[in-house]
Amino acid sequence: MHMLEFFGMKRLGMTADGYVLETPVTAEVTQPDGILHGGLSALLAEEAASQGARESIDLLTHTAVGLDLTSTHLLPVHVGDTIRTVANPIRQGGRTQVWKVEQYRKSDGELFNVSQLTVYIKRIAPRG
Secondary structure (H helix, E strand, O other): OOHHHHHOOEEEEEEOOEEEEEEEOOHHHEOOOOEEOHHHHHHHHHHHHHHHHHOOOOOOOEEEEEEEEEEEEOOOOEOOOEEEEEEEEEEEEOOEEEEEEEEEEOOOOOEEEEEEEEEEEEEOOOOO
16 A cells, blocks of 8 residues: 555645645544644655656656655644645756645645755666
8 A cells, every 4th residue: 555545645736736735634643632743744745745846857767856854833733634735846957856835724724834845856777
């Protein structure tokens, strides 16, 4: 099982807003006090930014690898809510890309997390 399935993530892909994921918040992804575990916020941020970066490169010759992730939690998220993760490039060029990721509670539209991911665009051996 891929982690997308395990966590219930749904890829909406590139939209006018950026690269978008939606994920339900279940009891399995909360801290003991019942709020969303920050590790899942970070995982979702890296997933959205990495997938966005992958859409901008030739996957036959390159891959996108996360180098640095910062994540700031602003508000709690509770079981039953859904997370909307939106990633947008700040810089795309050369061998590095920088992506800003914002996460919102769908219940009230409030921004609850802001992250930034630096991605290395790595050349790979041609496939085939």
